[in-house]
Amino acid sequence: MSFTxxxxxxxxxxxxxxxxxxxxxxxxxxxxxxxVRYTTKFGSKVSIAxxxxxxxxxxxxxxxxxxxxxxxxxxxxxxxxxxxxxxDGKLNAKVExxxxxxxxxxxxxxxxxxxxxxxxAETHPKIQFSLTEMVLKGPHAAGTPLQFDTKGDLVVNGIxxxxxxxxxxxxxxxxxxxxxxxxxxxxxxxxxxPPAPAVGLGLITTGDEVKISFxxxxxxxxxxx
Amino acid sequence: MNPNEVENGQIDxxxxxxxxxxxxxxxxxxMGGVPLEAQQTNAPAGDAPTTYHTYGPPVSxxxxxxxxxxxxxxQTLALLPNAPxxxxxxxxxxALRKVKDAAPKAETFDDYKKLLASxxxxxxxxxxxxxxxxxxxxxxxxxxxxxxxxxxxxxTHEDALEIARAAKAAVKLNFQSGLxxxxxxxxxxxxxxxxxxxxxxxxxxxSQWHKKTSWRRPAANPEREAALNWRLNxxxxxGLLGEIGIHQLDLMRWYLNGRPTSVAGFGGIVNYADGRDxxxxxxxxxxxxxxxxxSFDCTLASSFDSDYDMIYGTDSxxxxxxxxxxxxxxxxxxxxxxxxxxxxxxxxxxxxxALVADASKQKAMxxxxxxxxxxxAESPLHYALVSFVKNSHLTxxxxxxxxxxxxxxxxxxxxxxxxxxxxxxxxxxxxxxxxTALALKANEAVIKGxxxxxxxxxxxI
Numbered sequence: 222m223s224f225t226x227x228x229x230x231x232x233x234x235x236x237x238x239x240x241x242x243x244x245x246x247x248x249x250x251x252x253x254x255x256x257v258r259y260t261t262k263f264g265s266k267v268s269i270a271x272x273x274x275x276x277x278x279x280x281x282x283x284x285x286x287x288x289x290x291x292x293x294x295x296x297x298x299x300x301x302x303x304x305x306x307x308x309d310g311k312l313n314a315k316v317e318x319x320x321x322x323x324x325x326x327x328x329x330x331x332x333x334x335x336x337x338x339x340x341x342a343e344t345h346p347k348i349q350f351s352l353t354e355m356v357l358k359g360p361h362a363a364g365t366p367l368q369f370d371t372k373g374d375l376v377v378n379g380i381x382x383x384x385x386x387x388x389x390x391x392x393x394x395x396x397x398x399x400x401x402x403x404x405x406x407x408x409x410x411x412x413x414x415p416p417a418p419a420v421g422l423g424l425i426t427t428g429d430e431v432k433i434s435f436x437x438x439x440x441x442x443x444x445x446x
Numbered sequence: 447m448n449p450n451e452v453e454n455g456q457i458d459x460x461x462x463x464x465x466x467x468x469x470x471x472x473x474x475x476x477m478g479g480v481p482l483e484a485q486q487t488n489a490p491a492g493d494a495p496t497t498y499h500t501y502g503p504p505v506s507x508x509x510x511x512x513x514x515x516x517x518x519x520x521q522t523l524a525l526l527p528n529a530p531x532x533x534x535x536x537x538x539x540x541a542l543r544k545v546k547d548a549a550p551k552a553e554t555f556d557d558y559k560k561l562l563a564s565x566x567x568x569x570x571x572x573x574x575x576x577x578x579x580x581x582x583x584x585x586x587x588x589x590x591x592x593x594x595x596x597x598x599x600x601x602t603h604e605d606a607l608e609i610a611r612a613a614k615a616a617v618k619l620n621f622q623s624g625l626x627x628x629x630x631x632x633x634x635x636x637x638x639x640x641x642x643x644x645x646x647x648x649x650x651x652x653s654q655w656h657k658k659t660s661w662r663r664p665a666a667n668p669e670r671e672a673a674l675n676w677r678l679n680x681x682x683x684x685g686l687l688g689e690i691g692i693h694q695l696d697l698m699r700w701y702l703n704g705r706p707t708s709v710a711g712f713g714g715i716v717n718y719a720d721g722r723d724x725x726x727x728x729x730x731x732x733x734x735x736x737x738x739x740x741s742f743d744c745t746l747a748s749s750f751d752s753d754y755d756m757i758y759g760t761d762s763x764x765x766x767x768x769x770x771x772x773x774x775x776x777x778x779x780x781x782x783x784x785x786x787x788x789x790x791x792x793x794x795x796x797x798x799x800a801l802v803a804d805a806s807k808q809k810a811m812x813x814x815x816x817x818x819x820x821x822x823a824e825s826p827l828h829y830a831l832v833s834f835v836k837n838s839h840l841t842x843x844x845x846x847x848x849x850x851x852x853x854x855x856x857x858x859x860x861x862x863x864x865x866x867x868x869x870x871x872x873x874x875x876x877x878x879x880x881x882t883a884l885a886l887k888a889n890e891a892v893i894k895g896x897x898x899x900x901x902x903x904x905x906x907i
Contacts, residue, residue, distance in 0.1 A: 261852040263861065283861060286851045321847045326868040331500035333868060338498045416498065 256315070259289040259297075259439040262397055266436040267320055271415075272428035280325040280336060285437045286347075287318035289400065299392050302363040312369065316352035318437070339416045340378050349376040358387070366391035366401070375404075377411035393438060403434040501528050505838045508533035508567035508591070510558045510582050511574035512545045513674075514663075515596065519573055520548035522827050529835045535561040538670070558582050562589040569594070569620070569838045576689065577601040577682040583609050587616045592838035594831075596624035598692050598882040599875075601684050606882040610907045613875035617858050620841040623878020626830035627697050629871050632769045632822040637701055639801065645759025646779065651702060651740040652756045653694040655686075658749040660718055661726070678722035684882075685724045685889045686744045687711075692885035694755055695732070696877070697766075698740050699884065701757060706732040706740070706884065708899045711891030717747035728892045732884075742888075765798065769822055772798030833870030840869060880905045 265285040271278050291297060291314050295306035304312070322342040326333055337343075351374045358368040366389035375384045388402040407429050408415050415427040507523065509516055512534055523529045535555040536542045542554050555561040562570070562585055569592035572582050579600050586593050593613065599606040613621035627633055640648075662678060665671035676682040677689055687695070699706065713728025727745040734740065754767040761779035765772045774796050775785070789800040822829075841862070848861050873881075883904055891898045 263848075263851075263853045263857040265851070283864060284847045284851045286847075321843075323843050324847045326865060328867060334500050334502050335498040 255293050256290045257293055257295065258442045259291075259398065260442045261285055261287060261318075262438040262440050264393075264397075264438045267325070268434050269325060269431050270434070271431040274427075278327060278329070278332070278427075280327045280333075282320060282324040282326065284324040285318055285320055285435060287316070288442070289437075289439050290315040297367065297390060297398055299361075299367050299390060300364055302361065304357060304361065304367065307357060310357035312355040312357065314352060314355045316350070316355075316373070318350045320348040322346055322348060335416050340413055345377075345379040347376075350374070353383075355388075371402075375406075377406075378413050380411045382410055395440075397438055397440045400437040400439060401435070403432060405430060405432050407431075499527070501526075501832075502836050502839050504528040504530055505592075505835045505842075506530050506532045506566055506568045507835075508535065508561050508564070508570045509549070509552075510535045510561060510570060510572050510586075511578075511596075512536035512541045513573065513575075516541075516573040517545045517548055518827065519571055519831070520545055522825065522831055524548055525828070526832060526835065529831065532566045533561045533564055538673075540666075559585065562586055562591060567591060568842070569834070571834075572596060575676040575682065576684065577605075577676060580605040580609055584612050587612050587619060587621070590619065592620040592834075592841065594622045594624065594834045595878065597626075597696075597878065598684055598688050598885055599623060599878045600882060601682055601688060601886075603883055603886055606879055606886070607907065610875040610879035614907055617855075617862070618841070618845045620834070620838040621875050622830070622834045622837065623873040623875060623881070624830065625693060625696050625873035625877055625881055626826035627693055628700070628873035628877060629830040629833045630769065630822065630826040631829060631871070632771070633697065633766075633826075634871055636764070636766065636771055636801065640701055640757060640764060641703065644762060644773065644782070645757055645764055646761030646776075648702065648738055648757060648759050650738055650758045651698050652758070653698055653740065653742040653754070654751065655690055655694060655742075655744045655753040656749050656751060657746060657753075659746055660720070661746050662718070662720065662722075675722075678724050680723045680893070683724055684886050685892065686726070686728060686746070687730065687742075687889040687892065688882075688885045691730075691742060691744050691888065692881050694742060694753070695740075695885055695888065696873075696881035698742075698755060698757075699732075699881070701755075702734050702738060702740065704735050705880070705902070705905060706734050706900055708733045708897055709884070709888045709891045710897035711888055711893075712895055713892040725892055730888045730892060732888070764801065765793075769826075771801040773801055774798055829870075830872065833872040836870040837872060840865070876907065879907055 263283075265283060267282045267285055269280045291312065292306060295304070295312065295314075297304075322337055322340050323333075323346065325336065327336065352371060353374065354370075354372040356370050358370055361367055369388045369390070370385065371388050372383065372385050374381050384404055384406070386402045386404045388400060391399050391401065393399040408431060409429050415429050505528065507529055509519060509531060512520075513536075516534075516536070520531060520534070523531055531549040531552045533555060534542060534545065534549055534552045535558050536545075537556055539556070542556075546552075546554070553564070553566075555564075561567060570582075570586040571594040572579055572586065573596045574582060576596070576598050577600065579595055583593055583595050583599075595609065595613075599609045613619075663671075663674045665674045672679075677685075683689065684692075709730060709732050711728060711730040713725035713730075715722065715725060716727045718726045727747055729741065729743045732740040732742070752767075754765055756766075757764045760776065762773045762775045765774070772791060772793070773785070774793075785799045788802070791798045791800060844862060844865055845858065848858060853861060884900070887898055887900060887904070
């Protein structure tokens with residue numbers, strides 16, 4: 222390959238990226254005009270729990286990036302009996318969240334690095350979720366958490382799968398909201414090979430099924446200055 | 447100078463004696479983690495099992511101070527897969543030339559400020575003479591570099607305090623003190639063993655460091671000779687206790703789980719009256735709570751019985767020597783069980799039961815050939831640098847992730863504290879400062895031939 226070829230192919234890739242970034246920027250701006258945005262706050266929790274033939278294991282993190290957007294007029298207040306601005310129980314929300322794979326920590330030395338490799342964190346550094354549907358589950362009693370059935374696209378290891386997660390939204394301190402949910406997954410659905418110890422002579426195996434649970438702390442974004 | 451001559455006596459037992467035996471796999475299993483590879487049963491046919499490594503992404507390092515210890519650091523880093531040395535610095539050109547082989551790809555600098563200005567350098571190891579640490583460490587932290595500062599932090603209490611304060615204030619950066627023994631997995635295993643009650647009631651402790659060496663380094667001219675032998679001048683040196691004893695005093699303080707309340711010292715120049723004003727032979731006694739005292743003797747004039755640390759208890763006594771340890775049981779002590787299977791060694795007319803981190807019955811039966819070997823075969827410096835690289839990367843990524851998820855600076859210390867469990871074991875600024883303050887007071891007690899009280903605020907940052 223000649224030097225010129227390399228340069229032009231890099232240039233073309235760069236242009237594509239720039240166009241993509243520009244497009245995204247536009248989408249966010251247009252959405253912000255008629256929507257209310259909640260952004261992530263310190264105090265979130267995420268946990269992946271799994272099994273192996275010797276003991277259960279978990280990986281925990283404190284980082285959930287992204288935003289939760291609802292149409293103007295919708296008030297997410299679990300203290301109220303009615304969810305203002307919602308018709309037929311369908312909430313027209315926009316949710317984009319990301320969890321850096323490297324922020325998930327296990328209690329076992331060396332496990333973090335192995336999990337990051339198993340999930341190809343270098344090429345796919347983030348677990349991503351985009352909401353496609355959010356429906357209020359039955360009638361809501363004032364003062365109890367808001368219950369929803371949600372659907373969305375989950376990207377792990379660069380593989381996208383459609384998932385359903387029941388989610389509750391409860392009030393947290395200082396006007397914050399806590400979005401809580403749990404979803405069982407199979408590592409192999411995302412082409413992640415369940416890691417197994419090399420010293421176990423084949424006797425120690427890691428279960429394919431894991432449970433991802435999260436408590437996502439969000440608050441109304443400060444108005445733009 | 448003979449490159450194999452180890453300067454501070456902390457590591458010379460490692461390479462010669464303990465590089466046999468235990469595999470990395472055994473090591474990882476003992477640490478609670480195990481080297482993992484992709485499970486073969488779930489893999490599609492023909493898909494080879496993936497082998498994973500347990501080290502993290504690389505951190506680009508710069509070394510300031512390329513003397514004998516700097517060279518030891520470079521040689522240790524050269525064996526790590528994720529610790530590229532991109533810059534080295536020394537004010538003396540010949541020193542740079544001598545270590546260049548150990549870091550062939552590193553850019554060389556004659557001024558640490560130029561090294562700190564290099565955007566390639568993510569983390570800095572400071573191995574200058576102790577009295578020159580402060581300026582470099584403060585500038586490195588100000589330049590946003592993670593810092594590994596050799597022990598002691600400094601040769602004066604004031605400098606050590608300022609270093610610790612700067613490190614504490616730099617919440618976004620990883621700071622590690624060069625108390626390498628604090629990173630040694632064998633010592634972490636032993637501390638649990640001792641605190642778990644195996645020695646009964648602790649009654650006293652004793653450490654020694656004996657070596658036959660002048661501590662004087664030869665140089666090409668008188669000016670260089672004076673600069674090189676800063677350890678022999680009380681104006682620039684914390685003496686034997688500040689430069690060497692600090693590691694053992696800190697280890698025992700850690701094991702005795704408390705701060706000493708006083709230190710007494712005795713010593714002088716008994717063998718090397720060559721113009722130095724730093725004691726070549728000394729004894730010191732540290733008072734801990736409940737009447738438990740630590741005595742420590744240190745000499746450059748006799749090598750008898752080398753260096754080791756002892757904890758004496760009512761049920762048994764524990765001897766720590768290099769990365770090995772033995773338990774000596776009292777006749778009336780209860781039988782624990784596993785010691786039946788353990789290796790025994792004879793010391794004078796005492797039987798030492800080898801304390802090996804994996805000395806369980808199963809382990810002994812499974813692997814008789816290697817059970818006698820030390821479980822953790824690398825030097826403490828190796829483990830300390832592994833932790834430094836790991837923790838520097840962790841801190842950088844944690845701060846980045848935290849700030850990009852709506853985190854506010856005021857919450858950062860809380861966030862990092864919650865993540866502390868994923869860090870490699872290492873001495874931070876607090877441990878580094880306390881050990882330095884203690885060793886310098888012990889040195890002062892030796893100089894004065896007095897007992898000095900150690901108030902609590904002596905250890906406060």
